Amino acid sequence: MKLLTCSFLALSASFCISPFAHADQVINDDLIVTSSECIGFDCVNGENFGFDTLRLKENNIRIHFNDTSISASFPTNDWRIVANDSGNGGENYLGIEDSNTGRFPFRVQAGAPADALVVEADGDIGVKTRNPVVDIHIVEGNTPTVRLEQDGSDGFTPQTWDMAGNEANFFIRDVTNGSQLPLRIEPGADTNSLYVNSNGHIGIGTNSPDTQVHLVETANTNTVFRVENKNATGSNAEVSLVNSIREWKFRNNTVGNFVINAPGDTGFELELREDGTLILEGGLITGTPSGTCNPGPCDATFQPDKFTVPSIEDHAEYMWENSYLWGVGPTREGIPMNLTKKTGGILHELEVAHIYIEQLHHRLKDMENRLEAFEQK
Incomplete structure (x- = not known):
């Protein structure tokens, strides 16, 4: 009733x-x-x-x-x-x-915790906190998380992302694909560890990148850019440089050698082996700011107004006194060799040697003529 x-x-x-x-x-x-x-x-x-x-x-x-x-x-x-x-x-x-x-x-x-949702007078929203200090403030005892879920109701493929943080790291979690963590930031990371400016340049350790990717290290250590392939099948670690004309790949191959090549080539343009051996598919062309044949005068050896060929006697005296050829310079044990400079010097000495051969040929011809005249008398 x-x-x-x-x-x-x-x-x-x-x-x-x-x-x-x-x-x-x-x-x-x-x-x-x-x-x-x-x-x-x-x-x-x-x-x-x-x-x-x-x-x-x-x-x-x-x-x-x-x-x-x-x-x-x-x-x-x-x-x-x-x-x-x-x-x-x-x-x-x-x-x-x-x-x-x-x-x-x-x-x-029913049973929602105290202060499950709080809106302060200035509009700040607190989730599980009575005193939000920013626009949206979430408090949780273990890994506070924001979930973004696309459920497929509008015809797009379902996909779920989590944005969360705890004492180990701040991370983005791809929930749909095995909860992979494609982005993680550990506590204590330096300011400007990763910075993207208004024109899309990326700074690593700097907020003023002046190239597409600018890496700055301020600690007393080497600046390192590392590309590592951890695939157990021995895949290559590659860096590719591409423009409208051609693509070049810098990589270590399956046997551990450093290789430069263009995609589609069956071989390589350059290979540097572990023992220091350098192999080139083509020729080696060198030059220095002070001249390819430094200290020799290159082809000016044959121009009397530009180079005075020393006498054979003076050249020989210099050679024996210094234990090296003037154009080649010293080659000391255990000291690196400048191949560009050495090659230019060798070429110069070869040219001088041919001048001496010609001079000796004329002397020999003159002696033959004198001998023939003497025999006729």
């Missing part, structure tokens, strides 16, 4: 209405209740309100906002505040229902 529903009217005059009354009460004036009010079939006479001013009390509690606007220019949507599902085994929650569609854009489940 349902109990009486009691209300208190102005001037503290009270009355009780039986739930079995057939006629609705219509009050054609403002209604003022100077004490608490209970509405619902389960309200009782002598209800203990505590600090409640308005109480809704029965097994299905709803507040319906029924907008009766009929003009097309006015909004007409109906809303409802719902406390808990009405069916057996339903959920416990407080929700706001869009009554025109039956959807719940907002819902708070």
Whole structure:
């Protein structure tokens, strides 16, 4: 049996209405209740309100906002505040229902923690914190996380990403593909560890990259750019340089040698082996700012106005006195050799030697002529 529903009217005059009354009460004036009010079939006479001013009390509690606007220019949507599902085994929650569609854009489940959602006066939002200090502040005992889930409802492939952080690292997690972690930042990483400026240049250790990729190291260590292939099958580690004309690849091959080649070539243009052997597919062309034949005068050896060929005697004296050829210079044990300079010097000495051969040929020819004349006498 349902109990009486009691209300208190102005001037503290009270009355009780039986739930079995057939006629609705219509009050054609403002209604003022100077004490608490209970509405619902389960309200009782002598209800203990505590600090409640308005109480809704029965097994299905709803507040319906029924907008009766009929003009097309006015909004007409109906809303409802719902406390808990009405069916057996339903959920416990407080929700706001869009009554025109039956959807719940907002819902708070029973048992939610204290300060599950806090909006401060300045608009900062706290999740599990009463004192948000930034626009959105999330507090969690273990790895606070934000999830971005594309569920496929708009026809796109489902994909889920997590953005999270803990004492080990800040990370991006690809939940859909085995929870891989494509991006991780450890606590204590230096300022500007990775920086992208307005024109797309990437700085590593700098906020002023002046090239597409600019790496700066300030510690007392070597600046290192490392490319490593950890595939167990022995794949190459490659760096590719491409423009509109050609592509070049710098790589270590499957036997560990450093190789430069162009894609599609069956061989290589350059190979540097572990023992220091250098192999070139083509020729080696060298030069220095001071001249290819430094210190020799290159082909000017044959131009008397540019180079004075020393006498054979002077050249020989210099050679024996210094233990090296003038054009080639010293070749000391254990000291690196400048092949460009040595090659130019050898070429110069070869040219001088041919001049000496010609000089000796003329001397020999002159001696032969004299000998022939002597024999004729």
